[in-house]
Amino acid sequence: QKEVEQNSGPLSVPEGAIASLNCTYSDRGSQSFFWYRQYSGKSPELIMFIYSNGDKEDGRFTAQLNKASQYVSLLIRDSQPSDSATYLCAVFNAGKSTFGDGTTLTVKP
């Protein structure tokens, strides 16, 4: 079992729709959770972080964390073509971050 698993994708949504990206992790001791966005040919950039159970909203992005279920998700509302990228889930534990394989999102105009 991988430490961090994401939807295999690719995920395609029409412009204006909600994109839902999911991530599960195996280590119950994990404390910090992150979503990074990576455009093709570019390096990852942080878009959201969440430490506590529940929802955290930032603009069109909402991160959701359920530690009991070991589940993290990212919702992107009103998806735009510029949101087309690979989204990496990362879990921090024991001094380092472990990344999932990523989910590639395409937003079609």
Next chain:
Amino acid sequence: SAVISQKPSRDICQRGTSLTIQCQVDSQVTMMFWYRQQPGQSLTLIATANQGSEATYESGFVIDKFPISRPNLTFSTLTVSNMSPEDSSIYLCSVEGSGETQYFGPGTRLLVL
């Protein structure tokens, strides 16, 4: 957030040679990380570099193959030694921000022939 630069941005190297990648940060940071990302794949941590101590390598990576230097709080180097085509990848350095976030450099694209 930190501004990170890497040199070189890309290189094509011959098998058996070595390449040293430099990572420069615009502010002092405690933790620096080196990752490898092969095409279409996620990030694999090579090692963590703290200033003034030996780097900590992840399983599958050894110091003889990937020696790392960390002479001060703004700079680090990663050397890929005795390269083979399997070392062709993107190498990324990153630094730890607040709250265990990470900021990544632009990457070094390496092709080994």
